[in-house]
Amino acid sequence: MQMHIWQNNRMALPKMNLWDIFALLLTVTLFATIAYSTKQITAPYHPSQLLTIQLSEKYLPLYALRTVFRMLIALSISLLLTFTIGTLAAKNKHAERIILPLIDVLQSVPVLGFLSITITGFMLLFPGSLLGPECAAIFAILVSQVWNMILGFYQSLKTIPEDLKEAASIFKLSSWQKFWRIDVPFAMPSLIWNMMMSMSASWFFVVASEAISVNNQKILLPGIGSYIATALADKNRIAVGLSIFIMFIVILLYDQCIFRPLIFWSEKFKHEEDETERTQQKMPWLIALLNKTRLLKILGDYFDTFTYQFVNCKWLLKKKASQEITKAKIIFSQMLIYFWYVSIGMIVALCVYFLSQFIFQTVTLKEASHVLLLGVYTSIRVIILIFLCSLVWIPAGVWIGLRPHVAEKVQPIIQFLAAFPANLLFPIVIYFVITYHLNVNIWATPLMILGTQWYILFNVIAGTTTIPKDLKYATVNFHLSGWLKWRRFILPSIFPYFITGAITAAGGAWNASIVAEVLTWGKTTLMAQGLGAFITQVTTSGNLPRVALGISIMCLYVLFFNYIIWQPLYNMAAKRT
């Protein structure tokens, strides 16, 4: 039985170069600009007057629905961006050069830190209404999922077999037809899987982004995240438990009604070479149920007609009048390319100038080095966590993976656990830390990995199940056992899978540090020493230049770890398989 793994699309990118530095520069400048431009203007805004969250349980389903709705809007926008930006990067090499490094950097930006900056921007855009925070929340979900989706789609497009593309040209499919008949179907299995992974990660952010403190104001959006935040402030244990339960139901429904059927359906798009890797999945109950009714057939027919009309849409079929390439056209396109690179060069110069101005005006060198030091604390936490988790989950995962019937049952559960927003479980830990006066610097740490540790377990199981039977027999035949068996057989077999899982877990831990290093229960707030706590602190007090500083430094740390540790390990693993 072969299984999906939790992929990390970023690591499979081509080698990085100077363009990365440019992308980094651009991103950091972007934060600085937003911070700079919103520094002077603080819009009067009193959301508490607009809205209060009702802790009565009858409102809870409604709040849950709002949360889900937010999620779906973000997903639709993500899909649109995936199709456009992914395609652009795959088809145009000039665009590719800047899009890929930019995504690489943006993926390292801590989404929650980002939120505090964007929320100010959106609030200015829609003064006095909830639309501002609403947009900011959707934006946060968007940026937490869209990069991975774009990269996944881009990589699919890059691997379309040459002969399929040739067949499409021979039969004269238009670009529009090609996109829907070749590009999208080819990318479908990975697109669906990436969407699911991205959405799993997003639940965390949707919950976190609904209740946020900016400028010493608590902004609450109607939703399950703000419900639990209110419950925490009220020390209402029943409400906390209730919201955890409701979230559990929501994710269960989402998993069973949307993604199981979608993944089952996407199997048919797999290229024949993947035939051996096909997941022998049981038909999801929902599809089985619908198959019995006539509904699916009727819907299917409508869907067919619709897609046909869509793909063969008349006004998009029109061929370009002349295919002739005149000399003027060549010169024009060359000038355009030249212009493109010149403007990139100019942007670089502007960024450097602006950044140096901005940083030296508002932030002292001493403070920057202090923030760097805080980053060291958080990095140590991340490293220790990954190490401890591996110590626990590698043996556990291998044990499960070697027993296919157990693996089959356990993997969906882990997938579910990975999707469950861990921040909903924080209150339980917080309660204990505060009640028993535990050291917050140590005991807040596990929260960072609470949600992302599952990626490691998930991939170790998947890796173990892919070990060929023959190899297992061979190790038995040669009486391999004990440490030797682990060193020569098991660890090397699962290594690539483990690395991909660990990369994802580490990335998630950085992000989670922003909410995990500050614990609140009622009026008590405990703060650990770390970069995440720093970002939360400056966000709450509305100190935007420092928020920009914090984010930039976290971004640098994540990139640094990617290049120094993860990328080499990933390359090594990729070579062995």
Place this chain on the structure above:
Amino acid sequence: MANLIELRNIKKIFKKDAEQELLVLDNVSFSLKEGEILAIVGRSGSGKSTLLRIIAGLSKPSAGQALYQNEPITKPVPGISLVFQDFALMPWLTVLQNVELGLEALGVPRKERRQRALKAIDTIGLDGFESAFPKELSGGMQQRVGIARALVVEPEVLLMDEPFSSLDVLTADHLRSDLLDLWSDEKKKNNGILLVSHSIEEAILLADRIVVFGSNPGHVQAIVKVEIPHPRDETSPEFRKLVDRIYTLMTTEEKIIGKGKKEIDLGYRLPDAPISQLIGLIELIAEEQETDQAVDLPKIADELMLDIDDLLSLTEVLDILHLAKEAEGDIKLTEAGLQFEKADILLRKKIFATHLLMYVPLVRHIYNILNASHNQRVSKKHILTDLEEYLSKDDAQRVLRIIIEWGRYAELFAYDDSSEELNLENPE
């Protein structure tokens, strides 16, 4: 008879970078007449497939012209369709949808499209498979879909790129004869087929004329008319005679290019020849070669069931290494070749090593670099850069891979994949 396709002095150059160019096709001229089946045979890397792609409008010639109905081909045109070696079916479309795809692109109304597709599926013998997905079908059935898809747009010229080489022998035979039957109908409409073939027998079975391609760069070496009436019998003397003649054409050509006389240089495009196949071939030739008698190449190809271009790659390497001599469709082991055959494993390695150093400049080059360097190491990249002066990036990689395999076998040098370095060390 009028020409469907006419090629005039086609030249194809692949630009590697601003300075370096690689000549793939040189001065290719021939034509495809109405109602004709034309086959192209040649060694691997003689640019056959490149030429087919130029005719299909997928690639542009660097010089010269490819004409279809006296119009230059600059992009894919509706009158020409292509059957692919590995079928190139869309795995997410059913048989019917795959066949309909070309019509859909032409904007044929839905009803007519369905009708024509069903008819094409009928003709090629795919009845009952309309709703199947490609992966449910065997290779032979998949290629039938490929042919139906190509025929449904009613092309005047059908291009086929080694259409039967991915199939097993029995299936290929069956599909070939079905194609010939189908063709006798199409012929009345004066349509033509241009087929790149991997086997000389196949070419003779199907074609009215055979274009024999020479390599480095690809060029037309000869055009042979096949005047045996259908149905052709593979065992008939005239058939065998023609097979021999084409083999002779394909092997003598190498002499003119001058391998025997001129030493090969550093940038020689060494063909793919795995060690185990080379040794296997030597042993086979020794077995067949009774008392100084040269062995017939077609016979060996038959026995090994090897594609012509694969076999010629092997014999070419034996020739370069002076382990065998190939000429006029025959091959014969040299003194060294016979000695190699009789030797044990260690001695074989020694003989192979000596011959590599003597006759393959690239091996000599690597060996010298390794001995000259202070730590007896050299990076793979360094050698690749040297090779890329002569070869395309892909070819350079391929040639180096072959050289590393040979070098490892001969124990001349070792290669460490994790550091990507060649070295002189032996593993402890």
